[in-house]
Amino acid sequence: MALPKVGSIGEYIREQRQQAKISLRQLAEAAGVSNPYLSQIERGLRKPSAEILNQIAKGLRISSQALYVQAGLIEDREPPSDVITAIRADTHLTERQRQVLIDIYESFRKEKRAEDEQTSQNARPRHDSASDDVTLPEELRAALEPYAAASGDDNVTQETKEG
Amino acid sequence: MALPKVGSIGEYIREQRQQAKISLRQLAEAAGVSNPYLSQIERGLRKPSAEILNQIAKGLRISSQALYVQAGLIEDREPPSDVITAIRADTHLTERQRQVLIDIYESFRKEKRAEDEQTSQNARPRHDSASDDVTLPEELRAALEPYAAASGDDNVTQETKEG
DNA sequence: CCACTCTGCTTGCAATTGCAAGCAGAGTGG
DNA sequence: CCACTCTGCTTGCAATTGCAAGCAGAGTGG
Incomplete structure (x- = not known):
């Protein structure tokens, strides 16, 4: 086998x-x-x-x-169907970048799921904005803050936030 | 070459x-x-x-x-960004989420490339701390601002950038 | 200090790769 | 028949792979 x-x-x-x-x-x-x-x-x-x-x-x-x-050396075309798999397999990213992307993706998934549930039954307060809203959970907003918040300075802070 | x-x-x-x-x-x-x-x-x-x-x-x-x-054994003619394919194919995301993910991914790719050019000279280990800077270009910071910075504003733009 | 357990590296050797040289059979043409 | 040129295969050997055994240094704990 x-x-x-x-x-x-x-x-x-x-x-x-x-x-x-x-x-x-x-x-x-x-x-x-x-x-x-x-x-x-x-x-x-x-x-x-x-x-x-x-x-x-x-x-x-x-x-x-x-x-x-x-020759049995490649698994016959790995199906790129899965976003996380694709991200993990992408050698052009750093490990950190991979992690961020996966985090974002997962948060999107969660959000979309919640949104879908809403359409059938009312579960959560929702933004008025109809179709296009893309929200991130708190932890992710925090993670992205350095990039999204800072607007004046190009140099991202060197602060190391371990783990 | x-x-x-x-x-x-x-x-x-x-x-x-x-x-x-x-x-x-x-x-x-x-x-x-x-x-x-x-x-x-x-x-x-x-x-x-x-x-x-x-x-x-x-x-x-x-x-x-x-x-x-x-190893130079495959011509790399394949689009290395199976990630994008996977994102596009993912039915669990909204169109807007997809666009954001792809934007982020592409900016990561750009960034990593630049980084590689820097470190290609010295074969040394990178920063010990895995805290590697994960930066986003200005355009992306702008794109993420609604999510990362403010939480109250719903007024998502309707501008559609057809790509 | 000493014993133990990680880390990666070096040494020596059997097993395998990869090739130069050459063999046998089939086909062509004088 | 003989010389020549294809075809793929066999043999023998240098070069390389891949590993068991073992070394030295760093870290941990008694």
């Missing part, structure tokens, strides 16, 4: 190569690997490094991802 | 690990590799196989793709 089917990567490469009507040696050259090695990879006798895999994908002009998925 | 920087995969792993506040041995165990090997990978002395890379990604609970991109 652990390994999807590591061996099948070779078969897959061979299939793709034959479909492209190119010889083993041709692909080997295009991919920058030796032909014996490619032969062994296709037959499952060798476990190519990620780099080699990538070069082969280039040589085949197929998506590297397709190859990695076949 | 083509290759981002193959060696940086190790640094990237180390960064992610330290950000997650786990020790080398802990990650090694979580990833199912030996601690000496992980040490060598992080320092760029070893070129891990695709499989190992995948396990490490799992251990770090980050996207395998992010790691492959870092």
Whole structure:
């Protein structure tokens, strides 16, 4: 169960190569690997490094991802459906930024939920403003205050608020 | 230019690990590799196989793709902002909430990029305190003002900025 | 001080990768 | 038939991976 089917990567490469009507040696050259090695990879006798895999994908002009998925190295297209998952997976953010985004998102969710409940039965006092209101709970307002409140100064305070 | 920087995969792993506040041995165990090997990978002395890379990604609970991109094994042609996709697809948010989240996210991205350029020179750990400044550009501060600053005013603007 | 437990790193070695060289079979053309 | 050129495969070996064992330093607690 652990390994999807590591061996099948070779078969897959061979299939793709034959479909492209190119010889083993041709692909080997295009991919920058030796032909014996490619032969062994296709037959499952060798476990190519990620780099080699990538070069082969280039040589085949197929998506590297397709190859990695076949190799069981990528979970087959992680569904980005979940906002939190996407945020967590986003390497372009700092951990702190991630946390803030998630906090905001969750507060939005809570708020929206409460709002939805209101439409059926009256639960909470609500702002007059009809559709567009976006409120943040107190804790989050506090968290955002440094950014939203300060208007005159560009330099955000260096105050460290731990934990 | 083509290759981002193959060696940086190790640094990237180390960064992610330290950000997650786990020790080398802990990650090694979580990833199912030996601690000496992980040490060598992080320092760029070893070129891990695709499989190992995948396990490490799992251990770090980050996207395998992010790691492959870092390793220069995937062309990163994919929009790295699955976050935006996820936000757009989230039916539990109001349109206004979505817009705010996306705005914040994008400003974070800009900020992080600038920060990375700064720190790319020295491979040192960042500020010890995780208190990293999370700043928002002026336009965003303005956008958030109604929520963070004042609580009484309902008069949300009707201006629709079609994007 | 001493024992214990973390931290990451170094060493030495079996296992594996990756390739140069070469083999056998099929096809082409003189 | 013979020479040549494809096809993919096998062999043997240097280079590399990946790990068990162990080291040194820092921190904790008796």
